[in-house]
Amino acid sequence: MQSVGLAMKNIIIGMLLGVIMGGAGGFALGIFAFPYLFPPPPLNETVAHLDTGERLARGRFIHANPSDPVHYGRGGVSVYPALVHLEADFEVGPGPKYHVYLVPGDVTGDTAVEQTMFVDLGRLRAFSGSQNYPIPAGVDLADFQSLVIWCEQFGVLISPARLEVP
Incomplete structure (x- = not known):
């Protein structure tokens, strides 16, 4: 009789642990999958209405690691x-907590990147479309x-663009 009570207690503990572990795993999977399932809409910001001055540099984003499809x-x-x-x-593969960084040197x-003297221009607002990011005063x-484009959550380079003077 005592072993039946102990077996029942172990079953209940196992079920509770399963619910807790399943809930935590589902929550973690949901955080990872959220930007893929519900991406923000593309932006279409222009610079025509802003007093931006002359263009100083241009660049093109590249696929930093072609063996990584994400x-x-x-x-x-x-x-x-x-x-x-x-x-x-502009377009990047979706993911969590992407930021736009100015970085010294040629990035590969x-x-x-996280060990350089980068300037964080802010969180990426959309995975595609034109977007504007102000440069803080005093930045040379x-x-x-x-x-x-850098993923702060996982410390991963998403895509670099080498800036060249036109």
Whole structure:
């Protein structure tokens, strides 16, 4: 009789642990899958109405690691004295907590971006479409040769763009 009570107690504990573990796993999977299932709509911001000044640099986003089908980027970027403009053809693979960084040097898949003196321009607002990001006052654009999309949550380079003076 005592072993039946102990077996019943173990079954209940096992069921509770299963519910807790399943709930935690489902929550974690939901956080990962959310940007894929419910991406923000594409943006269509322009620079025509802004007093941006002359374009200082241009670049194109590239697929940093072609063997990784999830983390990719493409499209153009223009840099003005106080503004970074991701152009209408901009697109990256969806994911959580993407940020736009100005980074010194030429960024490749092997660059330790998180250990450089980058400038965080803010969180990426959409996975595609034209977007504007103000450059903080006092930032010397001559110190930065790349713009990257970086996943802060997982510390992963999504896509770099080498900035070139036209």
